[in-house]
Amino acid sequence: MLATLKSLAAPLNSAVVQVEEVAADASVAAAPFVERLDAYLVVSGILFVLGVATILTRRNALYVLMGTELILNAANLNFVAFARFGDYGLDGQLMALVVVMLAAAEMAVALAIVLRIFHDFGSIDLTRTDGLRD
Amino acid sequence: MSPELLADFAAIAPEMWLVGAILATVIADLFVGQRGRYFVGALALAGVGMALCKLSDGATGGSDGTAFGMLAVDGHAAFFRALILAGTGLVILHGLVFRGMEDSSRNEFIPMVLGTGLGASLLVASDNLIMLLLSMELLSLSSYLLAGWQRKERRSSEAALKYLIYGAVASAIMTFGFSLVWGLTGSMNLSEIGHRLALDVLGDNAPGFGMVMATVLVFVGLFFKASVFPFHFWAPDVYEGAPTPVTTLLAVVSKAAAFGVLVRFVDAVFLAGQEPYELLESLGWIVAVLAAVTMTYGNITAVLQRNVKRLLGYSSIAHAGYLLMGVAVMLVGDEATADMGRESLLFYMATYYLATIGAFGCAMYLANRFGAEDTDDYQGLAWSAPYVCGAMVVFLVSLTGLPPTVGFVGKLYLLKASWAGGLEWLAVVASLNAVVALYYYFKVARALFLRGEQTVVPGTPHKGLVPVIAYASLFALAGATIWYTFSDVLIVWAEASPL
Amino acid sequence: MLQDYHAVLVFLITGVAMVCTPLILGLLFRPKNDYAEKTMPYECGEDPIGDAQIRFDMRFYTTALIFIIFEVEIAFMFPWAHVFNSAPDKLFALGAGLIFIFIVFLGLIVDWAKGDLDWVKTFDTNKRRVQD
Numbered sequence: 001m002l003a004t005l006k007s008l009a010a011p012l013n014s015a016v017v018q019v020e021e022v023a024a025d026a027s028v029a030a031a032p033f034v035e036r037l038d039a040y041l042v043v044s045g046i047l048f049v050l051g052v053a054t055i056l057t058r059r060n061a062l063y064v065l066m067g068t069e070l071i072l073n074a075a076n077l078n079f080v081a082f083a084r085f086g087d088y089g090l091d092g093q094l095m096a097l098v099v100v101m102l103a104a105a106e107m108a109v110a111l112a113i114v115l116r117i118f119h120d121f122g123s124i125d126l127t128r129t130d131g132l133r134d
Numbered sequence: 135m136s137p138e139l140l141a142d143f144a145a146i147a148p149e150m151w152l153v154g155a156i157l158a159t160v161i162a163d164l165f166v167g168q169r170g171r172y173f174v175g176a177l178a179l180a181g182v183g184m185a186l187c188k189l190s191d192g193a194t195g196g197s198d199g200t201a202f203g204m205l206a207v208d209g210h211a212a213f214f215r216a217l218i219l220a221g222t223g224l225v226i227l228h229g230l231v232f233r234g235m236e237d238s239s240r241n242e243f244i245p246m247v248l249g250t251g252l253g254a255s256l257l258v259a260s261d262n263l264i265m266l267l268l269s270m271e272l273l274s275l276s277s278y279l280l281a282g283w284q285r286k287e288r289r290s291s292e293a294a295l296k297y298l299i300y301g302a303v304a305s306a307i308m309t310f311g312f313s314l315v316w317g318l319t320g321s322m323n324l325s326e327i328g329h330r331l332a333l334d335v336l337g338d339n340a341p342g343f344g345m346v347m348a349t350v351l352v353f354v355g356l357f358f359k360a361s362v363f364p365f366h367f368w369a370p371d372v373y374e375g376a377p378t379p380v381t382t383l384l385a386v387v388s389k390a391a392a393f394g395v396l397v398r399f400v401d402a403v404f405l406a407g408q409e410p411y412e413l414l415e416s417l418g419w420i421v422a423v424l425a426a427v428t429m430t431y432g433n434i435t436a437v438l439q440r441n442v443k444r445l446l447g448y449s450s451i452a453h454a455g456y457l458l459m460g461v462a463v464m465l466v467g468d469e470a471t472a473d474m475g476r477e478s479l480l481f482y483m484a485t486y487y488l489a490t491i492g493a494f495g496c497a498m499y500l501a502n503r504f505g506a507e508d509t510d511d512y513q514g515l516a517w518s519a520p521y522v523c524g525a526m527v528v529f530l531v532s533l534t535g536l537p538p539t540v541g542f543v544g545k546l547y548l549l550k551a552s553w554a555g556g557l558e559w560l561a562v563v564a565s566l567n568a569v570v571a572l573y574y575y576f577k578v579a580r581a582l583f584l585r586g587e588q589t590v591v592p593g594t595p596h597k598g599l600v601p602v603i604a605y606a607s608l609f610a611l612a613g614a615t616i617w618y619t620f621s622d623v624l625i626v627w628a629e630a631s632p633l
Numbered sequence: 634m635l636q637d638y639h640a641v642l643v644f645l646i647t648g649v650a651m652v653c654t655p656l657i658l659g660l661l662f663r664p665k666n667d668y669a670e671k672t673m674p675y676e677c678g679e680d681p682i683g684d685a686q687i688r689f690d691m692r693f694y695t696t697a698l699i700f701i702i703f704e705v706e707i708a709f710m711f712p713w714a715h716v717f718n719s720a721p722d723k724l725f726a727l728g729a730g731l732i733f734i735f736i737v738f739l740g741l742i743v744d745w746a747k748g749d750l751d752w753v754k755t756f757d758t759n760k761r762r763v764q765d
Contacts, residue, residue: 078313
């Protein structure tokens, strides 16, 4: 687990370096901990890894969908953090709003389909729904 | 309203008509009920027809050549929107006569298909990450629901679940990729992102590992929609389980939208600079290898299939591989060959469109009338339904890429572009694949014409005007497929559709 | 760079310690005389019936779904309302907002007309909609 986290943090660190260059904000490095972009990026990276791990390990359809929600939240955190620390305008805030809406819409559709699956198969275990295969 | 705003609205007039058609069909459904389903269908088709007319108006958008700064107004978008609108209309027409669906669910089916078409036609024009995400989700959410539209079929629910799970994961990962792209370049606008990357390259500041990762994450979502090799697992299952008109929708509209936006993304983000850089070259090779693997995998697995929809599903994976050749040429070649790659992709998409809608339409006809779904069921059906089976053979020949069909010309152009772009090995792989494809397409044709007893089975034929119109559309498609000079029209159109 | 995170590490360790120490101390020192009434979730009032981990009625789900649609709608109304005063053409802005509300509201009307808001609606395998 720790190795996974470290391997994920590596690309993020380089991303952080680049963003600091783009923003060219000398005060970033000296800012207090919660005022630093990389803190948010690390949290979002952890969320992303947790989401991917959930998707890969769980067999229950609802847990897999929760995993995708975690990834979407990680993306949202990125958007908001970049909007706060980069000089990029309001696009990120807007995108965060859109992503929240999309996640809600997707869950509405997903729950309807999962209910159908439960009705038809008596289970929402993804390994049991294997009527279609080669 | 200011004149700029009016110009913006004029540029999205087709989409406005689609929205109008969605609202009209939803409201009409409340009043006429299931007996008025042909009326609702006619409303939807009128909306699609108006959208197609508005598309040919040649609106240029606002002062910056975009609509609302979100949607590009160019020939590329117009080309794909025309394909998408035509496909949406045909899917609605086929949905009205498909027997696997209850009449009570047809009225709700129609606005859902229109919604898919709306999402797809916005997607191919979107020039902005926000718009890209929104329209892709509109396309995806409608098609998840459509895949599970047959209430009494377990297979249909399962198809919906599989599509949903894979799709939700892919789009979530793509969204995360967007967040990184935005963070690293500071812009949501695709061409602006491309310019900043190009400036970075000029300043000897090649895109770092963060950008590579972000690109990979974004491509997960785009490749998923296009069913390219490592993200293709959903395609055969969903194609088999979904109602046949929906399968058509996924195979043509969804795929056209995916390639339309993929080409736009690649062109705007990676080809904005003058100098090729390291990331670009390796990306081009990765895409070329993926194209080769995708077409080989699709074709070889299709040989083993018995269910015709599943077979066509694998064949559509193979065709995604062929189409990806165009993208690979764009990335690897120089400026002239990049244009050639893009134009051949557009042309190939048009030929694929004709043949795939037709092939699925014929499969729907045979399933409707004879309940035939497997190649075993198809044996000897040519004696009972000679014209539809003849049309089916025309479509299969076009999908294989043999003369005298447009599919042959399409494949020829793609091979030429890939040869000119310096991907000779890919052209060789593609031609070898056509040989494999010949085997399984002709397995279907052989079952129809050469196997089984030569007796006429009446089946349960359709009666009435709407089925006649729906099946007449198949013969129109077959005519366009085999009419050799029609490919000239398509080529001219593809070449006159710049980005 | 890693040194910058020592605050997090200290915070984590302190947090875990603050939670665990009282629990361990309590485990060591408290008297243990459990009996059935004492281990019940509610020590006074109603006797619990059955398990809390049950499957809820699907009708809650429909209502929750419709709620979510309108909840998210509010999220979109907020920025619109916020910039409304600075819009150059207020009538157009109002019209745009009203169209948005109309489309969302149409969804509610469709739900209503199709009977998805009726609490008595039940789903049956054979007959899709059974109203009483």
